[in-house]
Amino acid sequence: MARFLRKPDSSEVRLPGAEDAGDYKEGPARTESPARTEPPAGTAAPHGRAKVPGLGRPGREVLLWVSGLPVLVVLILAVLPLLTSSYALFNLMDQILILGVFAMSYDILLGYTGIVSFGHVLFFGTGAYTVAIILKHTGPGLGFLLLAVFGTVLISLVISLVIGYLSLRVKDVYYAMITLAFAELFAIIAEKWRGATNGADGFSFRIPHFLEDPILFYYFILVFAVLTVILVRRFIHSPTGRVLLSIRENEKRAEFLGYNVIRFKLISTLVAGVVAGLAGIAWALQQAFVSTGVMATDKTIDALLITTIGGSGTLYGAFIGSGLTNFASDRLSSLAEHYPLLQRWHLIFGLLYILIVLFFPGGILGFFRGKRAGKGARGYRTGLQKGQR
Amino acid sequence: MSEPIIRTEQLTINFGGQAAVDQVSLDVAAHTFTSIIGPNGAGKTTFFNLLSGELQPSAGKIFFKGQEITRLPAHERTRRGLGRTFQITNVFPHLTVRENVRLAVQARAGVHYRLLRHHRKYRQFAEKAEDLLESVYLGDKMDLPAQALAHGDKRKLELAIILALEAEVLLLDEPTAGMAVEEVPGILELLGQLKAGGEHTILLVEHKLDMVLSLSDTLVVLVNGRLLAAGEPRQIMDNDTVQAAYLGGMPL
Amino acid sequence: MGMATFINLTVNGLSTGMMIFLLASGLSLIFGLMGVLNFAHGSLFMLGGYTGVVVFAHSGSFILALVSAMLVGVSVGWVVERLTVRRVYGNAIAQILITTGVMIVLNELVKAVFGPDIIATPVPPLLAGSWAIGSVILIKYRLFTLAVGLVVAVTVHLLLTKTRLGMVVRAGVENPEMVQALGINIRQVFSLVFAFGAALAALGGVMMAPAVGAVNPDMGLQNQMLAFIVVVIGGMGSFLGSALGSILVGLAGAYTAWFLPEASLAVNVLLMAVVLLLRPNGLFGMGGE
Numbered sequence: 001m002a003r004f005l006r007k008p009d010s011s012e013v014r015l016p017g018a019e020d021a022g023d024y025k026e027g028p029a030r031t032e033s034p035a036r037t038e039p040p041a042g043t044a045a046p047h048g049r050a051k052v053p054g055l056g057r058p059g060r061e062v063l064l065w066v067s068g069l070p071v072l073v074v075l076i077l078a079v080l081p082l083l084t085s086s087y088a089l090f091n092l093m094d095q096i097l098i099l100g101v102f103a104m105s106y107d108i109l110l111g112y113t114g115i116v117s118f119g120h121v122l123f124f125g126t127g128a129y130t131v132a133i134i135l136k137h138t139g140p141g142l143g144f145l146l147l148a149v150f151g152t153v154l155i156s157l158v159i160s161l162v163i164g165y166l167s168l169r170v171k172d173v174y175y176a177m178i179t180l181a182f183a184e185l186f187a188i189i190a191e192k193w194r195g196a197t198n199g200a201d202g203f204s205f206r207i208p209h210f211l212e213d214p215i216l217f218y219y220f221i222l223v224f225a226v227l228t229v230i231l232v233r234r235f236i237h238s239p240t241g242r243v244l245l246s247i248r249e250n251e252k253r254a255e256f257l258g259y260n261v262i263r264f265k266l267i268s269t270l271v272a273g274v275v276a277g278l279a280g281i282a283w284a285l286q287q288a289f290v291s292t293g294v295m296a297t298d299k300t301i302d303a304l305l306i307t308t309i310g311g312s313g314t315l316y317g318a319f320i321g322s323g324l325t326n327f328a329s330d331r332l333s334s335l336a337e338h339y340p341l342l343q344r345w346h347l348i349f350g351l352l353y354i355l356i357v358l359f360f361p362g363g364i365l366g367f368f369r370g371k372r373a374g375k376g377a378r379g380y381r382t383g384l385q386k387g388q389r
Numbered sequence: 390m391s392e393p394i395i396r397t398e399q400l401t402i403n404f405g406g407q408a409a410v411d412q413v414s415l416d417v418a419a420h421t422f423t424s425i426i427g428p429n430g431a432g433k434t435t436f437f438n439l440l441s442g443e444l445q446p447s448a449g450k451i452f453f454k455g456q457e458i459t460r461l462p463a464h465e466r467t468r469r470g471l472g473r474t475f476q477i478t479n480v481f482p483h484l485t486v487r488e489n490v491r492l493a494v495q496a497r498a499g500v501h502y503r504l505l506r507h508h509r510k511y512r513q514f515a516e517k518a519e520d521l522l523e524s525v526y527l528g529d530k531m532d533l534p535a536q537a538l539a540h541g542d543k544r545k546l547e548l549a550i551i552l553a554l555e556a557e558v559l560l561l562d563e564p565t566a567g568m569a570v571e572e573v574p575g576i577l578e579l580l581g582q583l584k585a586g587g588e589h590t591i592l593l594v595e596h597k598l599d600m601v602l603s604l605s606d607t608l609v610v611l612v613n614g615r616l617l618a619a620g621e622p623r624q625i626m627d628n629d630t631v632q633a634a635y636l637g638g639m640p641l
Numbered sequence: 642m643g644m645a646t647f648i649n650l651t652v653n654g655l656s657t658g659m660m661i662f663l664l665a666s667g668l669s670l671i672f673g674l675m676g677v678l679n680f681a682h683g684s685l686f687m688l689g690g691y692t693g694v695v696v697f698a699h700s701g702s703f704i705l706a707l708v709s710a711m712l713v714g715v716s717v718g719w720v721v722e723r724l725t726v727r728r729v730y731g732n733a734i735a736q737i738l739i740t741t742g743v744m745i746v747l748n749e750l751v752k753a754v755f756g757p758d759i760i761a762t763p764v765p766p767l768l769a770g771s772w773a774i775g776s777v778i779l780i781k782y783r784l785f786t787l788a789v790g791l792v793v794a795v796t797v798h799l800l801l802t803k804t805r806l807g808m809v810v811r812a813g814v815e816n817p818e819m820v821q822a823l824g825i826n827i828r829q830v831f832s833l834v835f836a837f838g839a840a841l842a843a844l845g846g847v848m849m850a851p852a853v854g855a856v857n858p859d860m861g862l863q864n865q866m867l868a869f870i871v872v873v874i875g876g877m878g879s880f881l882g883s884a885l886g887s888i889l890v891g892l893a894g895a896y897t898a899w900f901l902p903e904a905s906l907a908v909n910v911l912l913m914a915v916v917l918l919l920r921p922n923g924l925f926g927m928g929g930e
Binding site for chain 3: 114166167170171177178180182184185297304308346351354
């Protein structure tokens, strides 16, 4: 797999993730010239000259869209229904993809902007509740679903602005705590506002008819996941996205480049929030049911685990992590009947997470890209010294 | 004689009862090279921090190109043309050298809020970045992550960054600090070129007196946060008060 | 609301505040001195509670429960600091991430051993019941927690102001480099403060258990959040700030709970939001950038 991922530098094949530089070659592989090191996962790629003479701009555009392992994976996923008809598997895949999108939205904050939020689930939960409440009161029409989507985006924007304004002006550490407090607030509202949410019991609702078929729904989710990945990647590679990276790397320097750091963090929060809200909608549709579980801080922590283990700052790492955790919880649940300790698979992932933070900040994806971080935990944003707070 | 490009009026900042910068009033003329010297702890870096916006003064005012910027946030000052390098090198460690400068070019171009694919405008930013890196003799290291550079090269990178920002005023905080002896002439040459180019106003904080004397049009002496003297280098060096207060305790 | 109720609520609020204070003061000191935001602090609180349950069940002695809880706090805190936190000094993001990981692991361990459900913890017989003074009913256990909280607060204050170690800690909060330059092994001081903070947290946990009547694996995170609100309001690194913040939060929670039980957390979050708007560094915060 490593060999597949690292083509010789004369080709146009690009690696997935933040190292994408558009139509420019990758840096030389580590084994070829030891003097040049590859940048760790989640950084800008070395930008050399374009290496495909003769291919005009449209050709390059196509190559931008179609290359590498991710496409292969998507193709496999697309033909899955032809290979099996296990509804349980589709269920699992739905969850993996939806939570993957959620974790990817978290990666925008953590891996690309360097923000640790403990409140991210509130966007997810808001999306879930929005679609559930609307569909419950109006009926399972496609139009109402679109209304719910629109409503979620709007609400996410407003919430991001409010919370962002209150919490982004302070230090990282405060931000983590403040977002946690807000998330808990939302969770309590969800529990106590029984009129709207039916509290901890939750409620089910009818989803649009065409989504009721598991295979159609699976394709719906697959398309949703692919679209969000493409959009988020676009965002990450945009000038704005690049600025976010610089903020992650060295916030002070970004400020002294003339960037209004707070505003950019806000943009990052907005985008991440909207994507999380959409994931929440997908989740609610998949379950055809909502309860306070969609607002639980556990989900934020899951996102953190998934993103970090899969590889933060890579976008695709979120899906790897999601696949791993969901698959594990699914399989281990059945095994747990015999081995009670396995019920606490979170424990194993927690330990794995600690190891990764300490020794392999690139996560699984980073590891396979050959980025065994010699720097350990210092692979994370180091611009912040104690004196600077 | 036109308006000084930087002017401070009784600029003061207090930390816990002590004035780190004490009523400093200074005029800096455009296109000049001014060096700020003084014993350790004299408030030189703090003064820079006040100018660049990292710190808010307790009293006093700052004017830049005739306009008051005392309450302006740091990023705004940068955008108006005030560039700053730091005592401890401040770059983007895991990004490539090229990307470091490209980001500065992009910042200067004001292309901030485009959420579309960046490679359309990308090319000219990258090209400009490469040109700048060539001019500071880092052309062969563009693909390295910034943290892989030698200390002296990191300083050059920082210089390239603020040049990319097209800063009219360069605040250089001890650019040769921590450098190996062989790296210093490289920086000196670059500074000389900048001065000769005549487009920038340079404020330099340094301890190496020979460097300071060879480059400066004006010398400013800070001791205990106060402006002790300002003027022509030779005059300052011959000044008895300066000799006593500063050179007495100064590692040469 | 009559006077009796008011006094009752006040005592309740203060006593809750005291227990939060035990949690918040450690958090605040650790951050003030080392710049570490310990997301696992609540887990230490929870461990204290569970230790108390186990020890009390086996020995019947509440004192022993308190002491062993603190011992567990110190030891776990020491181990955590040496194994994980120590490696990430100076790196704020990594600290948050690592301590969150520790929190997850500790929580899961407890769930694995004790199960995810609550375990009832009745008030020890000696402290059960209440006194009636006129129409005012004072719950004995609440008064007890108030007393313990005050004793701890005074003790720590004296430690900070009157002992050499305390002075080192306070100086370290202001200026760690200088302290190091004086030849003091700042790392050891860090470990000590971390372990001490952990002990306080554990004490808070074992005291809180009989007050609410049960322990559960989530009690750590829930109370940690209140502690966070306290340090935001009071200011990081300020002992006085966490004391006042705890009182404020405790009282606000108690009074609100009487009118509108659902709203007590909301009120505290609102308080935090207001403080953030007016004084982003808290009422007594350090670090004024």
